[in-house]
Amino acid sequence: MDLSLGPDGDDFRDMLRAWLEEHLPGDLDEVGVDDDTLFDRRRKWNATLFDAGLAAIDWPTEFGGRAASVLEQLIYNEEFARHGAPGPVNAIGVANIAPAIMTIGTPEQQERFLRPMLRGDEIWSQGMSEPDAGSDLASLSCRAERDGDRFVVNGQKTWNSLGHRADWCQLYVRTDPSAPKHEGITCLLVDMRSPGIEVRPITTIGGSLDFAEVFFTDVEVPVDAVLGEIGGGWHVATRTLGFERAGVAKLSLMLRENYERLLADAGPDRRADPINRQRLVARYIDAELLHLLARRTVSAAMHDRMPGAEASVIKIAWSTMEQRVAETALEVLGIDALTGPWAERLAGSRSLTIAGGTTEVNKNIVGERVLGLPREPKAPA
Numbered sequence: 267m268d269l270s271l272g273p274d275g276d277d278f279r280d281m282l283r284a285w286l287e288e289h290l291p292g293d294l295d296e297v298g299v300d301d302d303t304l305f306d307r308r309r310k311w312n313a314t315l316f317d318a319g320l321a322a323i324d325w326p327t328e329f330g331g332r333a334a335s336v337l338e339q340l341i342y343n344e345e346f347a348r349h350g351a352p353g354p355v356n357a358i359g360v361a362n363i364a365p366a367i368m369t370i371g372t373p374e375q376q377e378r379f380l381r382p383m384l385r386g387d388e389i390w391s392q393g394m395s396e397p398d399a400g401s402d403l404a405s406l407s408c409r410a411e412r413d414g415d416r417f418v419v420n421g422q423k424t425w426n427s428l429g430h431r432a433d434w435c436q437l438y439v440r441t442d443p444s445a446p447k448h449e450g451i452t453c454l455l456v457d458m459r460s461p462g463i464e465v466r467p468i469t470t471i472g473g474s475l476d477f478a479e480v481f482f483t484d485v486e487v488p489v490d491a492v493l494g495e496i497g498g499g500w501h502v503a504t505r506t507l508g509f510e511r512a513g514v515a516k517l518s519l520m521l522r523e524n525y526e527r528l529l530a531d532a533g534p535d536r537r538a539d540p541i542n543r544q545r546l547v548a549r550y551i552d553a554e555l556l557h558l559l560a561r562r563t564v565s566a567a568m569h570d571r572m573p574g575a576e577a578s579v580i581k582i583a584w585s586t587m588e589q590r591v592a593e594t595a596l597e598v599l600g601i602d603a604l605t606g607p608w609a610e611r612l613a614g615s616r617s618l619t620i621a622g623g624t625t626e627v628n629k630n631i632v633g634e635r636v637l638g639l640p641r642e643p644k645a646p647a
């Protein structure tokens with residue numbers, strides 16, 4: 267594992283620290299997407315980041331990034347976490363949708379969509395999951411029928427993060443029901459103000475509005491809104507691998523932040539209790555293990571080895587460890603953890619083993635692609 271910084275790394279870190287100390291507003295402590303005022307503050311902060319070339323430093327320069335090295339990305343993530351500075355508000359757009367537009371989109375699509383997405387001027391959501399298609403995405407049934415130079419979309423999507431805020435949706439639809447299920451899917455870039463779209467926000471157990479159900483009734487979408495090829499939607503879905511190769515390090519920083527919050531909230535008296543001490547040490551070991559796993563992946567990326575399926579190991583470890591921190595908070599803080607931020611973290615952490623690929627599906631990936639175990643039997647298409 268080689269992560270030596272060298273003088274260039276130190277200069278970049280100094281530059282970021284100075285910039286954050288000068289520009290980070292003090293009112294971003296409680297950032298969320300469900301409250302209008304907080305959301306506006308996040309958008310304003312996003313625009314400040316963009317104008318300074320710091321919204322997504324891994325993006326190529328022609329689209330508003332800095333083409334940053336893996337090491338610079340690591341330093342950026344560390345300094346933003348240390349200062350409690352949020353990144354771009356379009357989290358899914360910037361990390362998942364933009365890479366597909368950059369590599370598969372037409373020059374017109376790149377010119378039209380990427381900068382407003384990165385600046386937070388236009389919010390994006392990703393329409394993949396349906397009530398009967400989640401892990402098995404290829405079984406999706408929201409359909410689009412060709413009618414001259416447009417498609418007509420009918421169907422439903424669900425769990426659309428930021429769906430109630432979105433101006434645009436990267437929507438996966440079935441355009442050829444007679445083709446094998448992976449081949450009949452197309453990806454459309456859909457204007458959410460189109461007639462026939464109904465967005466119903468979903469309230470989470472924690473009371474926030476993080477995502478929405480979206481219903482499409484005879485929604486007209488121009489043919490030039492296809493991303494990639496007609497029938498090539500599966501290829502687009504698997505190409506949403508970001509440029510950001512230090513991304514997994516963010517997860518270990520988030521876990522460390524929650525562990526440190528718990529230590530602070532426990533206070534000296536509860537920390538002195540021998541049982542609590544054991545509980546807290548177990549969480550410290552979790553945080554250290556995840557830190558080492560993340561560093562190994564970043565080191566591989568610095569030496570041009572893509573982490574590949576090992577990222578699934580980190581996703582499984584991080585999501586389970588976040589749940590354990592929240593559960594430990596309940597044990598250590600007792601009734602104090604039943605309201606406020608720890609109650610929200612306890613409820614919210616349950617979603618982490620589902621979002622972005624469930625633990626079971628990630629275990630299948632680790633079994634098949636990391637450990638080389640026999641593939642799980644597939645149902646016929």
Ligand SMILES: Cc1cc2nc3c(=O)[nH]c(=O)nc-3n(C[C@H](O)[C@H](O)[C@H](O)COP(=O)(O)OP(=O)(O)OC[C@H]3O[C@@H](n4cnc5c(N)ncnc54)[C@H](O)[C@@H]3O)c2cc1C
Pocket residue numbers: 358391392393394395396397398399400401402424425426427428477617618620621622623624625626627630
């Ligand atoms: C916080 C959050 C944000 C999300 N954001 C978005 C979004 O922006 N856009 C979007 O389209 N979707 C989003 N989703 C949906 C998410 O992608 C799906 O919930 C996820 O893919 C699982 O699909 P499902 O809910 O249909 O569960 P299912 O796929 O029906 O799974 C049900 C259970 O069966 C298990 N299972 C399924 N297949 C296998 C298998 N082959 N082997 C073993 N076990 C299996 C699963 O692990 C799970 O326990 C989000 C979800 C969450 C929680």
